[in-house]
Amino acid sequence: MSAKADVHVHIPKVRTLVLVWLALICLTGMTTGVSYVDLGWMNIVVALLIAVFKASLVAWIFMGVRHTTSLTKLFVVAGLVWLGIMILITCSDYSTRNWTYQAQPWATNPAAGTSR
């Protein structure tokens, strides 16, 4: 039974690669520059968004995820989702530890003698 013997090879254009490189350098400058501006809690959000965008560029273009099979894309997403599960759930323990539950008294209080 003959099987597909050829491998589909995607050869990237140098122009694309250099443009991505340029974008990455600029984004690095941007993230450094933004750190000099006080945005309060937005600083970390902006920094992470830029980092995610840079990482996506590297993965999509340099690592060739854009040309890979759906299975590979699924694997990449799954790895990130699992990382997210670990970080989010662990952090949610710490952030909800001090939540207190304030019990409200019943409208009709048995101790006060009213019947229920």
Added chain:
Amino acid sequence: MAETVVSVDERAVGETHLRHHFATPAQQTDAATLGMWTFLITEVLFFGGMFAAYAVYRNMYLDAFASTSEYMNVVLGGTNTAVLICSSLTMVLAVRAAQLSNRRHTILFLILTMIFGTAFLVIKGFEYYSKWVEHLVPGPYFHYAIPQFQQHAQILFFLYFCMTGMHALHMIVGLGLLTFLLTQTYRRVFSATYFAPMEMIGLYWHFVDIVWIFLFPLLYLIGHRK
């Protein structure tokens, strides 16, 4: 059974690089690619444990963490980020050159990648040395300029050394792998019909770059700078 017409290149691949348990070169390359991506996912979770610890402690001790940015060398860190980005470019150009059977360019770009990688490690070495001199290495000699953060800042610096240290270890392994690629290229092993190891190690190299892309803002740019 009909004779399959095979080009010379494919026969060469079939004889020399097709492992016996694979039916076709395509299957072998597919399996190698999936295998490398699976391995990279394990690396995501591996570094992820440290990122989780970082997230927890940053939320707990934000002020102490933010104060440490003054003592991080953003110039060196930023330069290192740029160095790694350049090395990623040269790496993908090296793979491209192999795909085009351009042995000279492959060697050129591999050497450039290794130079960038080594530069990264040298700069890191300077950084580590300066941290040691400034008493910022966790342990008995740790001394922080802001007394009320003396304890919690140590956590950040412990994570700094663990995360960048583990990253540097992966870079060193990467340099070893690049040396292997260099020798294989020199021996004319790679060509347009067989360049899988170049691709796979390229994936690894880019992954190590991605880790640094996250480490830089998280470790160097915590508090906003003046």
Added chain:
Amino acid sequence: MATIAHGTPEIAAEEVNYLNVEHGWKSWLFTTDHKRIAILYLISITLMFFVGGFMAVLFRINLLVPEGIFSAETYNRLFSMHGIIMVFFFLVPSIPATLANFLIPIMVGAKDLAFPRINLLSWYLYIIGAGITMYAVVRGGVDTGWTFYAPYSSTYSNSYVLGAIFGIFMAGFSSILTGLNFIVTVHKMRAPGMSWSRLPLFVWSNYATGLIQVLGTPVLAITMLLLAFERMAHVGIFDPNIGGDPILFQHLFWFYSHPAVYIMILPGMGVISEIVSCFSRKRVFGYNFVAFSSMAIAVLSFVVWGHHLFLTGESMYVSLAFSFLSMVVAVPSAIKVFNWTATMYKGSVSFDTPMLYAFGFIGLFTIGGLTGLHLASLATDVATHGTYFVVAHFHYVMVGGMVMAFMGGLHFWWPKMTGRMYPEAWGKFAALIVFIGFNLTFFPQFILGYLGMPRRYHAYPPEFQALNVLSSAGASILGIGYLIPMVYLLWSLKNGPKVGPNPWGAAGLEWQIQSPPTTFNFDETPIVTEEAYNYGPLEEVIG
């Protein structure tokens, strides 16, 4: 069945197979044949099983008297090393590295796993890890429990923590590589016509196991490294002196170690699917449900780890979520039990040794699983956490479940792997001894835990002595039950009757090839045209 030409039923006197194709230690230590690597693993994990078992014998002797026989420190080291060896060096690799390593390529119709050299590397990593851990044992072992909770393990313990950590680190990488190999093999090496829905459920189970190994074990690796750094540097992120949180260690540790228990049980479930269908002569009821359940277990196993932290001061809201999810994760396991039972219904059930172990598994795993729900429920866990109830629960699922499945699988595929049949009467006898010994050992522990006896203590109040003596008596019977198969299985290698390709009349690609198989498994690539478990009408028995 696959359309491979059958050989003649008579066995050639000197058939070439993977065992006799080459001789000499180099042909074994440098092999890339998945079947030989499986045998190498089998020998290694059996040795580790008996080392870990020996430690159990010692501390069960200690527990014969309320005041204990050994010192507390010695007792702590014994149960810690027992746990480490049994978890990391026996249970986690057991079925994947032995039976699955042997069978998965054959079951998907391939000549080998996707990465044979990485398969060999994983065995070497295992051996290095086992060697380091044995060295740690010789240096006195660790007394932290297999859970290595900080800050005791990172700061205060005087035992050989670093050695144990590095041994486990190596074993972890062995496990990751095995899982990676299985995942890629199942995706990329299936023979023509072998679609996902035609795969044996044993393959589905081990594929799901591989997913867990790949996603969870790296977190164990980094957690162990962080612990090692802290121990070496005398400062670290789990150290309360600098504001570190020991509970963070528990979060990171259990993020792996809970999915790890599913690494340990899923392959066993896969074995049971194979055995139950063969010895009921009926296809597995609800194939899709069982396959889907394996995947569901793999996914859900990652969101329940907090149930180990219920009593640590974990947030109440997160505890509630974990408790609920821990109940949910029991559902796919229950689905499997229902499906195995339904498979037997109106089947033609025979009681060969593998089936006896399968029956044992189904009953004992169910008990273990149900008691897990008791522990998943927050209020009842407060009473039973840290008691022998927990110990009994996990031994029911791990020993009553997984080890029984391993023994069943070992017997089921023994003729395939060795070309020889074991003595059936002895097989049944040993299975019975194991069942009796197991229940005598661990059922009293449910009662002890319920009555409040804490775990990991070398001494206990005198009123618990009777139950402890029962448990220790059971342990010695259980030990004998495990030794008997060692003897007759080894005996059968030279003296057991030789068998043909399919002594059980089972369905599956592995039963179409000779016993033992050749190095490359198939003479020609099989072409699969039928569903798995294609057992014909009951009157037709394939010889």
